[in-house]
Amino acid sequence: MERVLKMWYVVCILLLTFVQSPVHGEQQVPCYFIFGDSLVDNGNNNGIATMAKANYPPYGIDFPNGPTGRFCNGRTMADFIGDLKSLTLGIVTPHNTKDAFAELLGFDNILIPSYATTRGQDILKGVNYASGAAGIRSESGQQMGARISMGEQLQNHLITITRIADIFRDKNVTGNYLSKCIYSVGMGNNDYINNYFMPQYYPTSRLYTPEQYANVLIKQYSQQLRALYKLGARKVALFGLGQIGCAPFEISRYGTNGSSCVDFINNAVQLFNNRLKSLVDGLNNILSGAKFIYVNVFGMASGDASSVAEKMEMKVELSSGLFADMNSRRERSAVLAPASLGLGGSRQTQAEIGKPRPRSNRQPPRTTPRSRSEPVTNHHAEIEIGARITNKPNGEQREQRSFGSFGRAEEKENEMKREKEIG
Numbered sequence: 001m002e003r004v005l006k007m008w009y010v011v012c013i014l015l016l017t018f019v020q021s022p023v024h025g026e027q028q029v030p031c032y033f034i035f036g037d038s039l040v041d042n043g044n045n046n047g048i049a050t051m052a053k054a055n056y057p058p059y060g061i062d063f064p065n066g067p068t069g070r071f072c073n074g075r076t077m078a079d080f081i082g083d084l085k086s087l088t089l090g091i092v093t094p095h096n097t098k099d100a101f102a103e104l105l106g107f108d109n110i111l112i113p114s115y116a117t118t119r120g121q122d123i124l125k126g127v128n129y130a131s132g133a134a135g136i137r138s139e140s141g142q143q144m145g146a147r148i149s150m151g152e153q154l155q156n157h158l159i160t161i162t163r164i165a166d167i168f169r170d171k172n173v174t175g176n177y178l179s180k181c182i183y184s185v186g187m188g189n190n191d192y193i194n195n196y197f198m199p200q201y202y203p204t205s206r207l208y209t210p211e212q213y214a215n216v217l218i219k220q221y222s223q224q225l226r227a228l229y230k231l232g233a234r235k236v237a238l239f240g241l242g243q244i245g246c247a248p249f250e251i252s253r254y255g256t257n258g259s260s261c262v263d264f265i266n267n268a269v270q271l272f273n274n275r276l277k278s279l280v281d282g283l284n285n286i287l288s289g290a291k292f293i294y295v296n297v298f299g300m301a302s303g304d305a306s307s308v309a310e311k312m313e314m315k316v317e318l319s320s321g322l323f324a325d326m327n328s329r330r331e332r333s334a335v336l337a338p339a340s341l342g343l344g345g346s347r348q349t350q351a352e353i354g355k356p357r358p359r360s361n362r363q364p365p366r367t368t369p370r371s372r373s374e375p376v377t378n379h380h381a382e383i384e385i386g387a388r389i390t391n392k393p394n395g396e397q398r399e400q401r402s403f404g405s406f407g408r409a410e411e412k413e414n415e416m417k418r419e420k421e422i423g
Contacts, residue, residue, distance in 0.1 A: 029182050029235075031126040032112050033160075035153050035228075036186040036239070038132035043069030043114040045132045050145035052132035069114070071132055115156050121167060126181065127160050129153035135190035136221050143201045144194065150187050150224050154231070161231055178232030179289070185225070186239035186297075188272055191217055193244060197265060214271040222279055226287070235291050238280055240273040242297045266298075273298055 034040055038052060046055045046069045053069065054060075060067035112126045131148035133141030138149045148156070165174045195202045196213055204213060228236065244250060245265030254262045273296070280294045 029180060030177060031124060031181040033126050033157065033181060033183045033233070034112060034128040034130055035150065035157075035184070036130035037134050037189055038071040039130075039186060039189070040128065040184075041069060041071060041114075041130040041132045042112075042128050044116045044128070044130060044148060045069060045146075047116055048146040048148075050133065050147055052141065052144045052147060054132065115153075115160070118160070123160050123163055124167065127157070129156050130186075133190055133194055134187070135195060136187045136217050136224065137191050137195060139202070140190045140195040143198070150221075154224060154227055157228070157231060175232055179234045181233070181235065183228065183233045183236045184239065185228070185236060187221065187224075188217060188241050188276075189244065192241070192265070192269060192272075193247075196268070197250075210268040210271055214268070214275050217272060218275040218279055221276070222283075225279075225283060225292075229283075229287050229290060234289050237293050237295055238276060239295045240276055240297050241269045242300075244269050270298065 038054070041054070043055065045053050054071040055067050055069040057067055058073070060070060060073065062073045063070065112128045113122055115127050115129045118127050129148065131153065133144040133147040134149050134153070135141055136150050138151055140149070141147045161174070161178065164177070165171065168174045168177065196204045196208075196210075199205045208216060225236070225238075243261060243266055245262035245267075246260065250262045250265055254265070256262060277294050280292045283292045284290055
């Protein structure tokens with residue numbers, strides 16, 4: 001957890017570069033708008049017909065109010081940014097820097113509400129539009145069921161802006177207000193996980209080479225970001241894609257050929273990331289008053305949790321606008337997920353994930369470790385996010401499984417086949 005907090009502290013420093021000539025005591029950032037997928041979804045999928053849901057245990061076991069729809073045990077990265085006082089606790093140097101963050105950005109103990117739950121003037125603090133399984137392309141993730149694509153999230157944002165304009169009753173005041181807000185956008189994961197690398201459902205890998213597909217995605221993404229700019233956004237943090245090839249399911253499916261991760265997947269992801277960096281530079285050049293930054297999530301995932309200061313470099317280039325790129329030294333451990341984060345303790349452990357295991361009616365699969373220091377290695381079919389029991393109309397109970405945006409819908413069918421073979 002400390003590693004995650006340190007990394008997001010660095011991200012917050014980048015976000016502070018958005019603020020120019022701050023006046024003491026004046027809140028510089030009145031609101032925070034979030035666009036993305038399951039990495040930052042905080043409940044928008046709860047009320048739609050989709051398998052990509054997280055509003056039941058073991059999700060939310062460390063969240064104050066239990067499961068909320070966040071695809072994690074506690075807060076998402078967006079929550080940490082929104083609550084900077086918690087983010088910097090115990091990490092920054094003296095002089096109450098954490099209080100300065102909260103005062104300057106105005107997000108003191110604030111959790112940005114999901115679009116599905118916003119009411120009244122709550123929208124003035126910001127809105128989270130993110131949706132699990134969503135992507136840049138509208139069809140990405142469709143095998144999971146309903147989801148709110150980037151295009152649809154922009155449509156929802158337009159509705160929010162209309163509501164804000166109704167509150168201020170002045171077009172200029174509304175525009176000025178929106179220009180001070182921070183916008184974080186993280187899209188593209190599902191365009192690979194639940195599209196390009198799922199050929200049984202999507203033709204994209206047959207239609208495009210990895211280079212061509214990255215170009216197609218960036219072209220559409222550029223149009224969407226320009227639309228966001230037209231809706232008043234001026235300070236936008238763009239999150240690159242992470243090391244998808246290091247996800248346990250991808251490793252179990254494709255193997256690593258002696259590497260730590262599935263290299264051809266990570267190589268495809270980097271093609272997208274490199275083009276996204278260039279897009280950021282271009283948008284800053286072309287769009288008047290725009291300040292886009294690029295957050296190198298791929299590099300952050302390669303960092304050493306023991307010393308972010310030593311292993312991570314941060315540079316802000318002003319050649320053609322504001323461009324931030326955080327690069328990690330290329331040091332990779334055989335451990336895919338540090339045991340300190342409770343995600344397994346060895347490459348072998350992670351590689352075993354996804355192997356079929358017999359299920360026992362008397363011993364349900366473990367979903368959480370007994371302690372936070374214990375690796376999560378005994379989860380049956382760990383590519384599945386979780387299970388819950390629902391009642392049919394006739395009172396008969398059945399098990400309903402939900403797959404997150406890093407899972408695979410076809411695993412449900414495969415598991416049924418395995419059970420028949422075992423039986």
